[in-house]
Amino acid sequence: MIGTAGDGRPISIAGLGCHVPERVVANAELETYVETSDEWIMERTGIRERRIAKPEEALSDLALPACRTALEDAGVGAADIDLIVVATVTPDMMFPSTAALLADELGAPDAAAYDLSAGCTGFMYALAQAYGMLAGGLAQRALVVGGDVLSKILDWHDRSTVVLFGDGAGAVVLEAVDDPGFLGFELGADGAGGMSLWLPHSGSRAFDGDSSRFVQMNGREVFKFATRILVQSAETILARCGASVADVDLYVPHQANVRIIDHATKKLGFPSERVVINVDRYGNTSSGSIPLALADAAADGRLKKGALVLMTGMGAGLTWGSALMRWTKETG
Numbered sequence: 001m002i003g004t005a006g007d008g009r010p011i012s013i014a015g016l017g018c019h020v021p022e023r024v025v026a027n028a029e030l031e032t033y034v035e036t037s038d039e040w041i042m043e044r045t046g047i048r049e050r051r052i053a054k055p056e057e058a059l060s061d062l063a064l065p066a067c068r069t070a071l072e073d074a075g076v077g078a079a080d081i082d083l084i085v086v087a088t089v090t091p092d093m094m095f096p097s098t099a100a101l102l103a104d105e106l107g108a109p110d111a112a113a114y115d116l117s118a119g120c121t122g123f124m125y126a127l128a129q130a131y132g133m134l135a136g137g138l139a140q141r142a143l144v145v146g147g148d149v150l151s152k153i154l155d156w157h158d159r160s161t162v163v164l165f166g167d168g169a170g171a172v173v174l175e176a177v178d179d180p181g182f183l184g185f186e187l188g189a190d191g192a193g194g195m196s197l198w199l200p201h202s203g204s205r206a207f208d209g210d211s212s213r214f215v216q217m218n219g220r221e222v223f224k225f226a227t228r229i230l231v232q233s234a235e236t237i238l239a240r241c242g243a244s245v246a247d248v249d250l251y252v253p254h255q256a257n258v259r260i261i262d263h264a265t266k267k268l269g270f271p272s273e274r275v276v277i278n279v280d281r282y283g284n285t286s287s288g289s290i291p292l293a294l295a296d297a298a299a300d301g302r303l304k305k306g307a308l309v310l311m312t313g314m315g316a317g318l319t320w321g322s323a324l325m326r327w328t329k330e331t332g
């Protein structure tokens with residue numbers, strides 16, 4: 001799917017918030033669970049540490065403070081929200097949706113609320129959906145959440161996955177603005193590659209002879225997909241919007257692995273000062289990755305009013321998604 005902001009109402013991000021668990025797990029701690037080393041993890045992934053939720057913490061516990069910060073940043077109350085979309089593969093439970101739980105906890109009784117599953121690309125899918133509903137006038141103000149607690153679905157004895165992921169959540173408030181914020185979206189899915197990154201026994205399909213209930217991944221296949229799709233999706237949306245890499249002030253790629261980001265950055269031609277990287281501190285937080293990166297760029301002063309921002313996510317599905325937008329909010 002590809003589209004540009006056409007005749008619909010201009011829509012942008014009015015508020016941003018994020019939240020990560022307190023507990024920091026450095027690579028050295030992982031050496032006590034699996035045969036790995038800080039050196040290997042740093043060299044192959046660029047990840048130094050990640051945040052891990054407590055046993056009693058679920059997604060809504062991470063998302064709630066992120067939503068409150070985003071609402072405050074936007075200067076609106078929860079009662080003004082009429083749409084909540086939560087992108088995640090680790091909801092509190094299959095139902096009720098985490099979005100419905102958040103609507104209740106925040107106090108948004110008029111909101112349509114649902115969860116959306118698109119792997120690590122979930123936040124990009126959720127942004128596009130909320131954009132469409134707001135631009136079309138179906139909703140007036142949306143809260144879009146991206147977050148995951150992947151630590152709960154990892155095999156802590158599997159070194160091929162446990163070193164990569166972390167927990168975290170982010171939220172943004174979307175509303176109508178005077179000048180265009182979102183300029184275009186490109187989203188896609190390739191189910192044929194789905195078994196490169198999957199969670200057996202997580203739904204209605206039974207799998208003979210496979211008892212694992214944890215994330216399974218073919219790292220090399222996902223690496224190949226990721227390096228190709230980050231470049232392809234970015235080039236596609238830029239071309240459709242009539243923009244070039246040189247026009248983009250801030251590139252916010254999904255934070256999966258520093259080698260994947262470096263590959264895309266070099267291929268696309270972005271200088272490092274225009275690229276947001278925080279995978280070293282958080283690992284891959286799945287749907288939380290892009291909002292966490294936006295929040296870091298706001299904090300370090302790079303996410304300024306007027307900046308042209310390109311975000312690209314990719315992940316399980318296999319899915320991918322890009323958004324090009326003009327940052328319309330005053331920051332800092």
Ligand SMILES: CC(C)(COP(=O)(O)OP(=O)(O)OC[C@H]1O[C@@H](n2cnc3c(N)ncnc32)[C@H](O)[C@@H]1OP(=O)(O)O)[C@@H](O)C(=O)NCCC(=O)NCCS
Nearest residue numbers: 036037040044120159160163219220222223256257314315
């Ligand atoms: C997982 C990933 C870091 C592995 O890096 P790689 O360079 O491809 O490494 P390989 O899989 O080729 O493994 C190289 C060696 O390291 C070993 N190894 C794998 N994981 C290890 C770990 N955590 N610690 C130490 N050694 C490890 C392998 O067993 C292999 O050993 P061998 O050469 O003796 O067989 C990389 O493939 C990757 O990042 N893939 C994408 C994953 C991803 O981003 N998923 C989420 C997408 S949203």
